[in-house]
Amino acid sequence: MTVVPVVIVGAGPTGLTAATLLAQYGVECLILERWDSVYPQPRAVALDDEVHRILARLGLRDEFAAISRPHRGLRLLDRNMRVLAEFQRDVEPGRHGYPQGSMFDQPELEAILRQNLKQYDTVTLRGNTEVTALTQEAGGVRIDFTDTATGEHDVVRAAYVLGCDGANSLARASIGASMQDLGFTQRWLVIDVVTEADLGQWEGVHQLSDPARAGTYMRIGKTRYRWEFQLTPGETADDFRDIAQLHPLIARWTGNIPVGELEIIRAAEYTFRAQVADRWRDRRVFLLGDAAHLTPPFIGQGMCAGLRDGMNLAWKLAGVLDGTLPETVLDTYEIERRHHARAMIKLAKFIGTAMTAGGEVGNLIRRAVAPRLHLVPGLTDLATDSQTPPLHRSDLVIRPRLRRTLAGRLCPNATVDGDRRFDDVAAGRFAIVTSHEPSPTQRADIERRGALLITAEPGSELYQWLRTGGARVAVVRPDGTVLSAGRQLRACH
The missing domain is CATH 3.50.50.60 (FAD/NAD(P)-binding domain)
Structure with a gap:
């Protein structure tokens, strides 16, 4: 064997x-x-x-x-294609070095x-x-x-x-x-189309909040486009496999482009769970x-x-x-x-429910509330920031229960050595990121453990990251997650 x-x-x-x-x-x-x-x-x-x-x-x-x-974020549209709200994402490299x-x-x-x-x-x-x-x-x-x-x-x-x-x-x-089951089940039609025609649409995700049929549109390649539409009871993907049947759903985006220039790659039914x-x-x-x-x-x-x-x-x-x-x-x-x-x-689940649920009442609420969402403090950052929650406490994520910490979050993929970024330098090893100079004994101990020492110079991205997190030292795991962070090297080493 x-x-x-x-x-x-x-x-x-x-x-x-x-x-x-x-x-x-x-x-x-x-x-x-x-x-x-x-x-x-x-x-x-x-x-x-x-x-x-x-x-x-x-x-x-x-x-x-x-x-x-790169995609530019999310637009929330009403049934008439009016933009209710727009949340833009940065297409330039950010904290992780990518869009x-x-x-x-x-x-x-x-x-x-x-x-x-x-x-x-x-x-x-x-x-x-x-x-x-x-x-x-x-x-x-x-x-x-x-x-x-x-x-x-x-x-x-x-x-x-x-x-x-x-x-x-x-x-x-x-x-x-x-x-x-976390309590979410919806049947959707997923359509992939190829065309050489330029649809001339905003280069982000469009969420159509139409109580008659919620939908999503996005461009995924030079000639490839995707639509997703919520199916009504009794409908199946077979009802939309022909471009003539499908066209009424996507015509809001394709405009006057002849149906002969639109090739369906896939029309499939998915149950979102x-x-x-x-x-x-x-x-x-x-x-x-x-x-x-x-x-x-x-x-x-x-x-x-x-x-x-x-x-x-x-x-x-x-x-x-x-x-x-x-x-x-x-x-x-x-x-x-x-x-x-x-x-x-x-x-x-929350985003999907907020964008698609409630019928005509939900539509009225979205039309009233969505254009004012940018006025809610912090909401735009929440909607556009790609940072995900920190990992739960474990033997490899040392997080205090009641104090803010960097532990469990990803270390930024910051530039640390000329044009090299953190991930290139760390190369899948443990790393000690510190804003103060370790003693010779501490350096020897770090080297003995096979970890990489990275000094965050004043004014650098890593220095500001440590300072914002209330730390001077962070131990970073091979997957880029912070194991522990603190004010003294001995406290997190």
Whole structure:
């Protein structure tokens, strides 16, 4: 029987991200994927600058820039296409070194993720493979799978299994986990269109608050556009697969463009749900991505959450496998990620409800309130800031309960060495960021522990970040999250 340290079930963005990060630490992985190649249909279309950092960490900074385009934020429209409110995002690099939001085509992203993975000889990707059983045994997991092309059955054994196998996860079923419903279910039509014509629309997300049919529009590529419309009872995607049937829905944006210049790539029905698995781990099997959580798409965090899962878990698992970290650190994965994912799902649910619910009464309220939202102190910043909540307290996030702290938040990807940014310099290691000079003894201790010392010079971005957070020293984990922060090095080292 073949034995590998890690088996990853599923080669979507989450699985490919986790595999690449593990490969960067020299961990051997086997990815088992049911499809032979990239799944051709576009699904996720947006990510924020925090997740953009993860793609850069994978080595895809330039490749992703070539297939993506910054988006300018969100417009809330009424049924007559009148702008009720606009929340603009900065398309220039911000605290993380990238635009606050980017649009992309998921098949193109998966293609560059797969191509990038080929440089690592420690990773094997096997397609046309259906995993049929996961069985936990002493010291490992038995994985049974079938080659869907030949029907041949095979078995492999792994020290750990990462279940990145989507909403209908076999990995989730194998550990007896179930999805907890957070009380949001809506049926939507998702349409992807290709056209060489220029629609001439604002380069951001348009949210149509029409009580008759809520909708969303966004441009995701040079020639690719997406619309999403809430379905009414009795309607299905089959009612809109022909451009003549679809055109009345999208004509508000396409104007006088002839229907012959609009090609439907996909018209599919999706049920938007808000769900979180009741547990994300059983011994040596972990759940990541849609296997662990499902979110409505209103803040573009579905795929982002999966990549965050991979970033959180990979360095911990690599440390356990090479003996530099105790196995107990793996307990922090669910503690940290489950609370964060749940908070983002609740935010998406709130935004979706606020934009689409209430019928005519809700529409009247939005028309009255939305144009004045910019007058509410802090609301514009909340709507446009891409910063997500801090991670929950754990053994790797040392946060006091009643005092504000940087712990649990991402360290800015600031310029620290000429034109090099924090992530390039830290390169997946622990880092000590300090605004005062450590003693020779402290320096020696930092070097002995294998951590990187970064001095935040007065006036620099990192210096201001420490000062705003009431700290002079921060310990930053390999995933960029602050483990602890304080006034003295000895207090957080």
